[in-house]
Amino acid sequence: MVDGVIFDAFGTLLEIRNRQNSYRRLLRLGSEQGRVASPDDIRWIMAHSRGLEETASAFRIKLEPAQLMELQSALDLELESIQCFDDALLAIECVKEHGIKVGVCSNLAGPYCSRVRSLLPGLDAYALSAETGVLKPDLEMYRIVCAMLDTVPGQILGFETAQVLMIGDSKRCDELGPRSFGIVGHHLNRNGAGRFRSLIEFTSAITHASR
Structure with a gap:
């Protein structure tokens, strides 16, 4: 059973179309x-x-x-x-329709937080580093987002129920890091080098498994 899905923000749900750095x-x-x-x-x-x-x-x-x-x-x-990728809101809505909690977990500077919230409204958790004071792949960041979702990854207790999944474009922060906390992390590669090249593929796999 999937209890929560955590998305990375930039490169996953959102793209910066005019970088100024x-x-x-x-x-x-x-x-x-x-x-x-x-x-x-x-x-x-x-x-x-x-x-x-x-x-x-x-x-x-x-x-x-x-x-x-x-x-x-x-x-x-x-x-x-900053804009949403074409598949971002569709993927979020698909997960929500199956009664699964949704959160976003991202490393970003303070001014970006309000933009993330405005483009991705109504989520169950916003674990944004400028607000939490910790960054991925620090285990504390994954603990914080799971607490916001009011769920505990089943794997951390040795159970297969209440799975929490995460996906993002960083293998270190969104695949490997979450796994160290019992979250089932997945890497998103929009260039096609990997299991998931779009969020629709990812959410389809989740909803198919939940049937």
Whole structure:
């Protein structure tokens, strides 16, 4: 029995059609000012619900008003360009029609959270890293989303009932990571290299198994 389905957001349900990379551009400005970049910078950004100005302050990056305006305009342009893949809402609705709880679990920066919620309304769980403070593939992220769904993966208790499934475009975060918590993770490869190349294929497999 499938009790819950968790979708990754970007690359799975949503696509960014006009990438501007405002946060990376902010970090480059910091480097130009002599700040030593850290491999953990992006993780920090996605684990804190901060806008560009707050992030610059936290990293001690000096921004002129014109620079902040330019970066914010670019970020707004990118956010506006985010759209659902053609199969996203159909897949969600298909799962819901079978009485299965639906959640989204994603690593993202703070300003992206409201866009995700507006494009994907009415879900049972929104585990967004900027709000939870942890990122996939940290086990805590999978625990949080399952708690939001009010379900426990059957495999974690050694049972085959109450399965929780997850799908996304990252093998590390959406297939292998969830499995370490008892969630049945699946990799989505829209280029066709893998079991599932669309969300319709994935949800069809779920609903067929649920009959």
